[in-house]
Amino acid sequence: MIKFTINFFLQRMTFNKLLLKKCIMGKRLSYFYIVLFCLIFTIQPVTAENIRPFGGLEWNDSFIDVVGKIHKIDGLEEIELIIGYESIDIKDISDKNSLLNKLIELSKKYIPSLSVLFEPSKPESEYTIQERIRIDLLNRGTLKKYKGKNGVEKRYIPVNYQLYASPVNILDVPFGITVDFVMRPGIDIVSPEKVLNEQYINISFPLVIAGVRLYSTSESIKDKIKEINNTIVRQYKHFEDLSPLTYLSPNQETGSFRGFVVDEEGGQVKINANIWQYSINYRNDSYPFQLENVYRKHLDEIESKNNSEDKDIDSD
Numbered sequence: 001m002i003k004f005t006i007n008f009f010l011q012r013m014t015f016n017k018l019l020l021k022k023c024i025m026g027k028r029l030s031y032f033y034i035v036l037f038c039l040i041f042t043i044q045p046v047t048a049e050n051i052r053p054f055g056g057l058e059w060n061d062s063f064i065d066v067v068g069k070i071h072k073i074d075g076l077e078e079i080e081l082i083i084g085y086e087s088i089d090i091k092d093i094s095d096k097n098s099l100l101n102k103l104i105e106l107s108k109k110y111i112p113s114l115s116v117l118f119e120p121s122k123p124e125s126e127y128t129i130q131e132r133i134r135i136d137l138l139n140r141g142t143l144k145k146y147k148g149k150n151g152v153e154k155r156y157i158p159v160n161y162q163l164y165a166s167p168v169n170i171l172d173v174p175f176g177i178t179v180d181f182v183m184r185p186g187i188d189i190v191s192p193e194k195v196l197n198e199q200y201i202n203i204s205f206p207l208v209i210a211g212v213r214l215y216s217t218s219e220s221i222k223d224k225i226k227e228i229n230n231t232i233v234r235q236y237k238h239f240e241d242l243s244p245l246t247y248l249s250p251n252q253e254t255g256s257f258r259g260f261v262v263d264e265e266g267g268q269v270k271i272n273a274n275i276w277q278y279s280i281n282y283r284n285d286s287y288p289f290q291l292e293n294v295y296r297k298h299l300d301e302i303e304s305k306n307n308s309e310d311k312d313i314d315s316d
Helices: 002-012 017-025 031-041 063-071 096-110 112-118 129-142 221-241 286-315
Strands: 078-083 086-089 144-147 153-156 162-170 173-183 196-198 203-205 207-216 257-262 267-273 278-284
Touching (some): 063 096, 096 203, 144 286
Antiparallel strands (some): 078 086, 162 173
């Protein structure tokens, strides 16, 4: 009976089938949670609408697409690229080559040892011991390798980049917007044109949107909080009929608001607000997960091809 129930739901699911199978086979979920998981994500929507991030962004936008759309927001005074505590201004930059240079420049600020890769080439015998150590460390751990679409070896820096811009005015309340990016080599298989590549040192940036956050601590929140709340409720109210996880119940007296909205494709919005701060978080783990599966399949195909070629050589 349990196997029949799981298989029945798996046939209907349109979201994260592989993730569920992995959980089941690894015995990480009890039967109760498996059924709950299936119930949530097999609800058929009455609308084709899915949750999209703020600013006209799409989950499958490239890094260049995101920067271009952010630049179109009126009234911005700052746009920055960020890694950890390091940042670099890109307010007046949107073309592909300049953004690639800024990504490299920021990466070198965050990981100073990367600079050795950009120094003029010279015979290996002329490298100092310190330079050899730095290059060896970069090749061993700092830089990660992956196979491109044609099986060519490529490298990326395994850090999370952010794009920050402000102010974004929502009903006269200034917000800051942060776009979080993660590295997913699968995007280089699906849409290689979306990946920025530094050819000289063979470093690529397979960047994918992981989340978008709007945040404000403006004093004007207390005067506008109920109006912002009502706008959000109107926009997402119909999702309450699509998923039992969705809830939108702002406090009509104080304006405090904790809300959560989810769609069938893995998109979600979390709202956390009071008169001192307002936070709206958009996430979608489905697309990055799909790209992980694409890349795993890509590696399997390469391995299968190599094995086939080896057999052909042996037969000769």
